[in-house]
Amino acid sequence: MKQEINNTVIKALDPKHGKKIVSWFKRQGWNTEGYDGDCTEEGNSVHIYYGLRDGVFSYWALSHVETYNLKIIQLPSEIKESYSIY
Numbered sequence: 001m002k003q004e005i006n007n008t009v010i011k012a013l014d015p016k017h018g019k020k021i022v023s024w025f026k027r028q029g030w031n032t033e034g035y036d037g038d039c040t041e042e043g044n045s046v047h048i049y050y051g052l053r054d055g056v057f058s059y060w061a062l063s064h065v066e067t068y069n070l071k072i073i074q075l076p077s078e079i080k081e082s083y084s085i086y
Contacts, residue, residue: 008071009051009060014042021050021075030057 005028012018018037026032030052039045039059047059053068065072 005073006052006055007068008073009049009053009065010073010075012037012040012048012050012059014040017075018048018050020077024075024077025051025057032057035059 005025010021010024012021015038018040020037022032022035022037035050035057037050039047041048046061049062049065049070049072050059051057051070053060053070060070064070
């Protein structure tokens, strides 16, 4: 799975969401040391896209995401929730 999510980022909406994103990448085996998910859209931060570029985990501004053509995805647990049947 590591290779499949390289050059992929997830937009952090709020601090709780940001923490989930960082935790998810860590569970996938990526080094997320030094990141807590506090830079978010809700907090009007610029660097709100957390993820991988060339095998390195970090956070980036939208301009960086566009320049390097990084793929923006939803947090996988949210994808499952959006399709659940009640």
